[in-house]
Amino acid sequence: MINVYDILETIRMIQDECLDIRTITMGISLLDCIDSDIDRACDKVYDKITRCAKDLVRTGEEIEKDYGIPIINKRLSVTPIAMISAASDSSPVKFALTMERAAKECGVNLIGGYSALVPKGFSAGDERLIRSIPEALASTSCVCSSVNIGSTRTGINMDAVKLMGQIVRESAEATVDDRCFGAAKLVVFCNAVEDNPFMAGAFHGVGEPDCIINVGVSGPGVVRSALAKYPDADINQLADIIKKTAYKITRVGQLVGVRASEKLGVPFGIVDLSLAPTPAVGDSVAYILEEMGLEKCGCAGTTACLAMLNDAVKKGGVMACSRIGGLSGAFIPVSEDAGMIEAARSGSLLIEKLEAMTAVCSVGLDMIVIPGDTPAEVISGIIADEAAIGMVNNKTTAVRVIPAIGCRVGDELDWGGLFGKGPVMPVNTNSPARFINRGGQIPAPLHSLKN
Amino acid sequence: MRAVITVVGKDAVGILAKVSTICSECNANVCEVTQSVLQDMFAMVMLVDITSISVAFSDLQDRLSALGDSLGLKIHTMHEDIFNTMHSI
Numbered sequence: 001m002i003n004v005y006d007i008l009e010t011i012r013m014i015q016d017e018c019l020d021i022r023t024i025t026m027g028i029s030l031l032d033c034i035d036s037d038i039d040r041a042c043d044k045v046y047d048k049i050t051r052c053a054k055d056l057v058r059t060g061e062e063i064e065k066d067y068g069i070p071i072i073n074k075r076l077s078v079t080p081i082a083m084i085s086a087a088s089d090s091s092p093v094k095f096a097l098t099m100e101r102a103a104k105e106c107g108v109n110l111i112g113g114y115s116a117l118v119p120k121g122f123s124a125g126d127e128r129l130i131r132s133i134p135e136a137l138a139s140t141s142c143v144c145s146s147v148n149i150g151s152t153r154t155g156i157n158m159d160a161v162k163l164m165g166q167i168v169r170e171s172a173e174a175t176v177d178d179r180c181f182g183a184a185k186l187v188v189f190c191n192a193v194e195d196n197p198f199m200a201g202a203f204h205g206v207g208e209p210d211c212i213i214n215v216g217v218s219g220p221g222v223v224r225s226a227l228a229k230y231p232d233a234d235i236n237q238l239a240d241i242i243k244k245t246a247y248k249i250t251r252v253g254q255l256v257g258v259r260a261s262e263k264l265g266v267p268f269g270i271v272d273l274s275l276a277p278t279p280a281v282g283d284s285v286a287y288i289l290e291e292m293g294l295e296k297c298g299c300a301g302t303t304a305c306l307a308m309l310n311d312a313v314k315k316g317g318v319m320a321c322s323r324i325g326g327l328s329g330a331f332i333p334v335s336e337d338a339g340m341i342e343a344a345r346s347g348s349l350l351i352e353k354l355e356a357m358t359a360v361c362s363v364g365l366d367m368i369v370i371p372g373d374t375p376a377e378v379i380s381g382i383i384a385d386e387a388a389i390g391m392v393n394n395k396t397t398a399v400r401v402i403p404a405i406g407c408r409v410g411d412e413l414d415w416g417g418l419f420g421k422g423p424v425m426p427v428n429t430n431s432p433a434r435f436i437n438r439g440g441q442i443p444a445p446l447h448s449l450k451n
Numbered sequence: 452m453r454a455v456i457t458v459v460g461k462d463a464v465g466i467l468a469k470v471s472t473i474c475s476e477c478n479a480n481v482c483e484v485t486q487s488v489l490q491d492m493f494a495m496v497m498l499v500d501i502t503s504i505s506v507a508f509s510d511l512q513d514r515l516s517a518l519g520d521s522l523g524l525k526i527h528t529m530h531e532d533i534f535n536t537m538h539s540i
Contacts, residue, residue: 068529
């Protein structure tokens with residue numbers, strides 16, 4: 001018989017330590033929906049999404065019940081809409097409205113893919129889609145958008161960086177009555193991945209199969225509790241504990257992914273080996289870092305602790321599942337992590353420190369509320385800095401900042417639910433405008449020449 | 452197919468009997484039981500065969516968890532795969 005202690009451990013992880021599957025995300029290719037008549041294209045998009053995903057939510061709920069493990073989100077990602085909308089001259093916002101309608105019909109809580117990939121320049125449809133993002137995000141509730149503006153192989157498209165600074169601001173301005181929520185659904189990537197199950201940055205890459213299931217795991221609470229049992233252990237021991245815990249967490253992700261794929265008759269893609277926090281107390285990545293011995297997240301030593309954590313999570317998870325992908329690593333979104341919120345409020349955690357932390361973990365400056373009067377050029381500067389870290393270090397980086405229109409440092413935006421709440425954090429106000437307005441392309445780094 | 456039923460809570464008369472009754476009503480065969488009482492805390496783990504149960508697995512889960520609520524105990528009924536997957540290589 002299975003060991004009783006193992007059984008009780010699993011139950012404790014789920015009941016008390018917030019172990020859950022963060023998301024089952026179905027990726028759906030829309031390439032066969034392209035049509036020069038936008039209405040016809042939208043009809044095809046609606047039909048395809050609702051046909052592929054009609055059983056997704058029900059299946060997720062069945063698995064939840066069978067295994068007693070909560071699956072927090074059931075989501076969809078689709079082919080970047082810029083590729084689908086390029087064939088028509090009309091405004092792509094119609095696609096966003098169609099995605100919203102299809103997502104509601106399927107019962108999922110978010111749908112990603114209102115996206116454009118422009119690391120080296122804009123092709124037909126890209127710029128039109130990017131300029132429509134603020135309107136699309138303001139007129140829908142569950143559509144998420146992302147734009148890839150650079151990669152290690154191509155360098156950074158500075159024209160797109162400049163444009164995205166404006167678009168992030170406009171997205172916040174267009175949803176000012178809804179606590180600037182539009183900007184919380186928009187991610188700017190460098191080295192975007194094609195099989196990411198996490199929002200807001202999920203889209204279904206063109207190299208992916210027609211329809212696929214990807215799973216994102218969670219479990220910061222479990223890691224923290226495991227470490228709490230060893231207050232005097234040295235760092236090697238901590239790394240081992242994290243590896244073992246990550247293995248167990250990831251195994252559950254693998255099991256759920258395989259079962260979902262069998263039940264839905266859709267191939268299983270990847271498990272995203274992530275520590276994804278939620279605003280729930282006890283489900284925080286910052287608390288893990290503090291458990292390792294930091295007085296407050298953001299103090300000296302934070303980057304080192306995070307680097308060790310991120311690496312150990314991958315090492316533990318890598319053997320637990322058949323295929324790994326997505327963003328895989330510890331996430332550090334500020335508004336979605338109780339410990340990060342506290343550290344930011346107390347002034348211990350600053351954007352500059354977060355930027356350093358993004359060099360050693362997944363993914364980037366995430367869910368950070370910045371003052372409402374931050375100019376578009378400064379946002380572009382933040383995007384360029386973060387993209388440079390991703391480009392040079394061969395990793396995915398992203399920026400999801402929310403300009404809190406009408407708010408200043410010390411105020412707070414509260415969205416509730418998984419998006420959480422965040423204090424407005426100070427930003428360096430000296431202007432990078434002359435640099436941003438130059439435009440052009442930052443050339444790919446030397447180590448992109450690998451062949 | 453087997454499921455693991457765990458019962459955790461304050462000890463009382465007849466817990467095992469009540470859980471087993473529901474299992475037998477649903478035609479779930481009890482394969483193994485381990486239980487321990489530490490101070491006042493009762494912990495029981497039961498492995499049951501659910502291959503030929505007469506109701507849906509979710510109904511069995513609901514009935515057991517309702518029993519737990521009425522006795523002031525926590526009763527979880529989970530497919531054994533989750534434990535096998537998590538705790539073995």
